[in-house]
Each structure stands twice: as C-alpha cells, then as structure tokens.
Amino acid sequence: MSDPQPEPDVAELGVPVVEVERLEVNFKGRVGFFAGLLGRKGSDAKAVDGVSITLHEGEVLALAGESGCGKTTTARAIMGLLIPDAGTIRYRGEPLARSRRGLRGYRRQVQMVFQDPTAALNPRQTIYEIVAEGLRIHGVPGGPDAKTEDELVARALSRAGLRPPERFYLLYPHELSGGQRQRVVIAGALVVDPSVIVADEPVSNLDASVRGEILALLMKLREEFRISILIVTHDLGLAWTVADRVAVMYLGRVVEVGPAEEVLQRPKHPYTKALLNVVPEAGGTERPILQGEPPDPTRIPKGCRFHPRCPVVASGRAERIGILNRCVGEDLALEELAPGHDVACYLTGLGEEP
Amino acid sequence: MSVLSVRDLGIEYQTTGGGVPAVRGVDLEVDRGEVLGLAGESGCGKSTIAGAILRLLPVKTRITGRIELDGNDILELTPGKLRAVRWTAGSIVFQGAMHAMNPVQRIGEQIMEPILVHGQSGEREARIRAGTLLEQVGLPTRRLDDYPHELSGGQKQRIMIAMALACSPSLIVADEPTTALDVMVQAQVLQLLRTLQHDLGLALLFITHDLSVLVEVADRLAIMYAGKIVEQGGAEAVFHSPAHPYTKALAAAFPAIGDMRFRGRPSGLGGDPPDPQQIPSGCPFHPRCAEVTPACSSVTPELWTAGPARLAACVHVSGAPALEGVSR
Numbered sequence: 001m002s003d004p005q006p007e008p009d010v011a012e013l014g015v016p017v018v019e020v021e022r023l024e025v026n027f028k029g030r031v032g033f034f035a036g037l038l039g040r041k042g043s044d045a046k047a048v049d050g051v052s053i054t055l056h057e058g059e060v061l062a063l064a065g066e067s068g069c070g071k072t073t074t075a076r077a078i079m080g081l082l083i084p085d086a087g088t089i090r091y092r093g094e095p096l097a098r099s100r101r102g103l104r105g106y107r108r109q110v111q112m113v114f115q116d117p118t119a120a121l122n123p124r125q126t127i128y129e130i131v132a133e134g135l136r137i138h139g140v141p142g143g144p145d146a147k148t149e150d151e152l153v154a155r156a157l158s159r160a161g162l163r164p165p166e167r168f169y170l171l172y173p174h175e176l177s178g179g180q181r182q183r184v185v186i187a188g189a190l191v192v193d194p195s196v197i198v199a200d201e202p203v204s205n206l207d208a209s210v211r212g213e214i215l216a217l218l219m220k221l222r223e224e225f226r227i228s229i230l231i232v233t234h235d236l237g238l239a240w241t242v243a244d245r246v247a248v249m250y251l252g253r254v255v256e257v258g259p260a261e262e263v264l265q266r267p268k269h270p271y272t273k274a275l276l277n278v279v280p281e282a283g284g285t286e287r288p289i290l291q292g293e294p295p296d297p298t299r300i301p302k303g304c305r306f307h308p309r310c311p312v313v314a315s316g317r318a319e320r321i322g323i324l325n326r327c328v329g330e331d332l333a334l335e336e337l338a339p340g341h342d343v344a345c346y347l348t349g350l351g352e353e354p
Numbered sequence: 355m356s357v358l359s360v361r362d363l364g365i366e367y368q369t370t371g372g373g374v375p376a377v378r379g380v381d382l383e384v385d386r387g388e389v390l391g392l393a394g395e396s397g398c399g400k401s402t403i404a405g406a407i408l409r410l411l412p413v414k415t416r417i418t419g420r421i422e423l424d425g426n427d428i429l430e431l432t433p434g435k436l437r438a439v440r441w442t443a444g445s446i447v448f449q450g451a452m453h454a455m456n457p458v459q460r461i462g463e464q465i466m467e468p469i470l471v472h473g474q475s476g477e478r479e480a481r482i483r484a485g486t487l488l489e490q491v492g493l494p495t496r497r498l499d500d501y502p503h504e505l506s507g508g509q510k511q512r513i514m515i516a517m518a519l520a521c522s523p524s525l526i527v528a529d530e531p532t533t534a535l536d537v538m539v540q541a542q543v544l545q546l547l548r549t550l551q552h553d554l555g556l557a558l559l560f561i562t563h564d565l566s567v568l569v570e571v572a573d574r575l576a577i578m579y580a581g582k583i584v585e586q587g588g589a590e591a592v593f594h595s596p597a598h599p600y601t602k603a604l605a606a607a608f609p610a611i612g613d614m615r616f617r618g619r620p621s622g623l624g625g626d627p628p629d630p631q632q633i634p635s636g637c638p639f640h641p642r643c644a645e646v647t648p649a650c651s652s653v654t655p656e657l658w659t660a661g662p663a664r665l666a667a668c669v670h671v672s673g674a675p676a677l678e679g680v681s682r
Contacts, residue, residue: 066537066538177626178396207395208563208564208604208608209622209623210622210626211607212606212622212623213620213623215620215622216619219618219620237566237608237610237611238609240609240612240616241609241616241619241620242618242620260617265612274538275537275538276611278537278540278541279537279611280541280564280566280567280569280570280608289538290538293539
C-alpha cells in the first residue's frame with residue numbers, strides 16, 4: 001500500500017480520467033399491441049439529454065438529483081452498460097470502444113458498485129468466488145511482483161475492511177450483514193485494481209448507522225490508491241460529507257456543477273436550492289417545498305426545463321426582472337459563473353440570487 | 355390523557371430455533387395531538403411494537419405487559435372487539451404503499467371499505483367521505499375511480515394516509531411511511547402528515563431509522579437498541595445533544611450541510627446490532643460503544659435521568675448511580 005495522499009485541493013483538479021461530452025440516451029417509447037396496429041407510436045423518453053461531466057484523478061464527484069433525472073442512466077452509460085444515442089465518453093483521452101472485447105480492458109479500470117448489495121451478489125456463490133470472479137474474467141495480472149488469485153482476493157477483502165479475509169472465504173452472502181455485503185461488492189470491484197469506481201446510491205439501502213462506515217471506506221480508497229469516485233446520490237447531505245465537486249441533474253441535464261462547498265452552501269440554481277430545502281433539518285417547517293411529481297422525460301418542457309416548477313417563475317419574480325419570456329421559451333446551456341462553477345439559469349446572467 | 359400507553363411490553367417470536375426476544379420491556383406514552391418518534395436500526399424491535407399495538411403479529415408470538423389504546427386493553431380483547439378497535443381507535447400506514455393496496459380495486463372502494471365494514475355510514479355517505487379524505491391528502495376527488503397503478507409512489511402513500519384517516523382514529527402508527535419515496539416527494543408527504551396531525555389533533559407514532567426525518571415531525575423521540583429504549587426526550591434536544599453514545603452515533607450519520615466538521619469525515623458505527631438470541635451482558639450496546647468502561651459489561655443500565663425531561667440508559671449520564679471507574 002502506498003502512503004496516504006494529501007487531500008486533493010479542489011481548486012487544482014487532477015488530470016481528467018473520464019470525460020463525458022454531450023451524452024444523450026433515449027429510451028424507446030412503447031405502446032400496446034392494438035395501439036401499435038393502429039399505427040400509434042410511443043413517445044421516446046430522453047433520459048439523458050446532453051450531459052457533459054468530467055471526473056478527475058483522485059476526485060469524488062457527486063451526481064445528484066431526483067428519481068428519473070437521468071443520473072443512473074448517465075452512470076450506466078459511463079460503464080458501457082448501454083449505448084448512448086449521441087455524445088462521447090473518453091477514458092484518459094481515448095473514446096470508449098463499442099465492442100465487447102474493447103470494453104473489457106476499460107471495465108477493468110472502471111468498476112461499478114450498485115445500490116442493493118443483496119441483489120448484486122449471487123446468493124449461491126461463496127464470498128471467495130464472488131470476489132475472484134473479476135480476476136477470472138480479466139485474468140490474474142502477471143509481471144515481476146505477480147500474486148496468486150488467492151493473495152489478490154485476500155488483499156481486496158482486507159482493503160474493503162473484511163478482516164481477516166480468510167474468515168469470509170467460505171461464507172455465503174446471506175450470512176453477512178447489509179454493511180458487510182456492500183463491502184463484498186466493493187472488494188469485488190477492488191480486486192482488479194481499478195482507477196475509477198462508479199457507485200450508484202452505494203448506501204441508500206443500508207441502515208443509517210452503517211452508512212458512514214461504507215462512505216469512510218470509499219474515502220480511504222481515494223486517499224490510499226487515488227481512485228476516482230463518481231457517486232450517484234439523491235442525498236445532498238452525503239454529497240456534503242464525501243464529494244469534492246457536485247453536479248446537480250434535472251430532467252436529463254446538468255443544471256449546476258461546481259465545488260461542493262459552493263454548490264451546497266451558495267446554490268445558484270433554483271432547483272439546487274429546492275433540493276437543499278428538503279434535506280431534513282430540525283424546525284424546517286417553514287421552508288418552501290417544490291410541489292408536483294418528478295417531471296416526465298417523455299414530455300420535456302420548452303425553454304428552461306425547470307420552469308413549470310420553478311419558484312422564481314411561480315412567484316412572478318421572473319416576470320418582474322424581465323426573464324420570463326426566455327425562461328418559458330428559450331433553452332439554455334451551462335454557463336460559467338466562476339472558475340469551475342457552472343450554472344444553467346437566466347438569473348445568473350443578471351447576477352441575481354435564486 | 356394519553357391515547358396510547360404501553361407498559362413493560364415484552365415480545366418474543368416463536369421460531370423452530372427457540373424464542374427470539376424482539377422487544378424486552380418497553381414503556382411508551384403518546385398523548386392526544388402529539389407525535390412520538392421511534393428510531394433505531396433494522397432489527398431493534400421498532401416495527402414489532404407497531405405490530406403489537408394493533409395485534410398484527412403471528413398468533414404464536416408471546417406478548418407480555420400491557421397496551422392500552424384509547425381506553426381498550428388491546429392484549430385482552432376478543433377477536434370481535436379487536437376488529438372494532440382496528441381502524442377506529444388506531445390505524446397503521448405501512449412502508450410499501452405500493453404493496454399494501456389491492457391492484458384490481460378502485461381507490462375509492464378501498465378507502466370506503468373500512469368505513470362500510472365498521473358500519474359508520476351507508477354507501478353514499480361513505481363515498482362522499484372518501485372524496486373528502488382525498489381532498490384532505492391533497493388529491494382531486496376524481497382520483498376515486500383510479501386504480502393503484504395509475505398513481506405515482508407519492509400519490510399511493512397519500513392514499514394510504516387517507517385510508518388510515520377513514521374511520522377517524524385517535525392514533526395513527528406510521529411505520530417508515532416515507533422510506534421508499536424520492537426526496538422531494540418524501541418532503542411533501544412529511545409536510546402532509548404534519549399538517550393533518552396538527553389540524554385533526556391526532557396522536558402519531560412515527561417509526562423510522564432516519565433520525566433526521568423524525569426531528570422534522572416528532573415532538574418527542576424514543577431511541578431503541580436491541581429491544582429496549584435507550585434514550586428518550588424532546589426531539590430537538592435528543593438529536594442535537596444526544597446523551598446516549600448510540601444516539602450520538604445515529605445522529606452523526608445525518609450531516610448538517612455547511613458544518614465543516616462533517617466535510618470529508620463520514621462517521622459511522624462499527625459492528626452490527628446484536629443477535630436477539632445472544633444479547634451481550636450488561637449494557638447491550640457496550641461491544642460497539644465508543645465510551646465503553648469496564649463497568650459496562652456487568653451493569654445493566656436503566657433509563658436514568660439525563661437532564662430535564664430526558665432519560666438515557668447509560669452509566670455516563672448524570673442520574674446514573676456512582677460506579678467505580680466511570681467518569682461523567
């Protein structure tokens with residue numbers, strides 16, 4: 001193990017590891033059999049509609065938003081689990097291969113940790129078999145300081161905090177607690193020595209008391225092995241605890257991205273502010289809560305896609321300051337507000353606070 | 355007068371592997387117009403208590419102690435009387451709204467069912483009542499003719515709340531009512547529960563593992579560990595200045611955004627909750643406790659005074675008897 005790295009300075013980002021540019025993923029709309037005979041077509045869902053994000057070396061980036069905002073779809077596209085309709089994903093400058101064989105080398109570098117560890121583990125495999133699977137797919141690395149499969153599995157388990165590793169070899173997933181199961185999932189990712197971990201809601205299925213331990217483990221991996229981590233989460237409190245940078249998604253787009261301290265303490269997009277309002281806190285009864293259901297990606301509103309729920313529009317303030325026409329009619333892209341802090345809102349152009 | 359009073363409740367599940375004590379001597383009190391939050395990890399016995407209050411547990415389960423709901427001695431009721439008490443004295447909102455509804459019955463009929471079963475009114479009035487209930491939970495009356503699959507998760511949970519209110523009970527037990535919901539929808543449902551509880555003067559027993567949610571809705575908190583209450587007191591006081599080390603660990607799992615102490619430092623509790631069949635001696639929390647003393651494995655703490663209107667089962671609190679080697 002190498003020495004712990006100093007915590008990366010947010011202002012000085014490492015080299016880009018994963019770059020996503022104008023990513024688009026559509027899901028085909030479906031209609032019933034008879035409607036199909038009548039020639040009706042389902043409307044496509046634009047799950048991801050032009051997302052650009054960059055994950056730098058040794059950084060923790062949180063991708064936040066409501067259900068259905070496209071955050072998980074973005075993560076799955078980054079993993080090569082689905083083929084994007086447009087846009088590029090590059091790993092260390094190289095565009096992602098589309099072939100299975102080409103993706104194999106990439107997947108060794110970029111590993112995924114899923115939300116529900118119970119569903120992610122094969123109940124009929126022992127912990128050893130589960131963790132060793134990655135090595136059987138990718139092969140045990142050779143070289144002068146080559147290790148055996150057994151040694152690598154033991155190392156991955158102990159790095160994931162399951163010590164002594166031998167004690168877990170012959171156990172089955174049902175014999176472990178939820179937190180231990182998630183550690184096994186993480187060990188399965190670590191065994192192939194990845195440089196990126198994509199974690200989709202890694203703690204939301206766990207008890208509050210064990211969440212901290214799993215997050216602490218991810219932080220440790222970042223510090224000790226400089227693994228870059230993309231965390232998909234709906235929980236901004238979690239983002240505050242672990243993330244260097246936060247990207248907030250709404251209806252298939254990133255609407256605000258920047259250093260966690262900035263985005264979470266001084267949000268510039270009304271949607272980020274609304275999300276922060278629902279983080280439970282004592283005596284928080286007075287804060288306005290966005291009404292209505294999460295939006296529908298098959299019917300994306302014109303103009304700023306947040307305008308039908310936007311408090312700035314609803315309160316009449318947008319009209320007073322003369323941006324209403326643009327809010328409801330003109331689509332807009334992210335714009336740089338300060339170095340490294342981008343926002344997609346007409347308010348920022350006027351220097352107004354949400 | 356308290357709507358719900360639980361005294362020395364003990365619950366033991368009967369399994370082929372022997373008895374499993376899930377609840378071991380719990381006292382609770384919920385007054386009219388009050389929200390009591392019950393929190394703890396999975397397996398601490400909090401949902402078992404919810405089940406016992408309306409006698410929803412497996413028949414063979416051994417229940418000792420006393421549960422009084424709206425003046426009824428729940429544990430002594432005959433099946434017929436029990437049926438009369440369910441829905442009218444106390445009702446329950448479950449976690450998985452999507453699984454608690456009949457998928458082939460319209461929403462309106464499902465809300466009307468308890469009203470009709472309890473003979474509170476005829477079909478016509480019951481339908482009017484169902485419409486009123488829908489409006490109370492923030493849904494338009496026309497939704498009465500919808501099927502559950504036509505509703506979103508948040509809307510279903512609103513329907514569950516409407517059903518729980520149908521027979522105007524004195525107590526509602528809400529068991530993880532917002533856990534499966536999205537953040538924004540969760541906030542909406544919490545706001546609704548709070549408004550209804552306040553307007554109708556309901557007693558609410560709110561059960562969840564999410565302490566930060568409880569602080570928003572509850573007046574008082576009771577924290578459970580291994581089948582016992584380990585701390586209770588005013589909600590804000592318990593969350594912001596916890597006395598029991600277990601509560602401290604639970605509260606630390608919910609960072610305050612903007613508080614630099616949490617930045618880059620996720621804190622958690624090591625280890626796992628104890629097996630109910632092998633509860634550690636002394637304080638059941640001592641193997642995981644950050645403030646453990648040599649006395650902790652032998653002294654079984656009781657709920658001692660830990661400040662104004664606060665009780666905690668820990669040797670470190672001010673009301674605990676003096677013990678050798680324990681500092682406060």
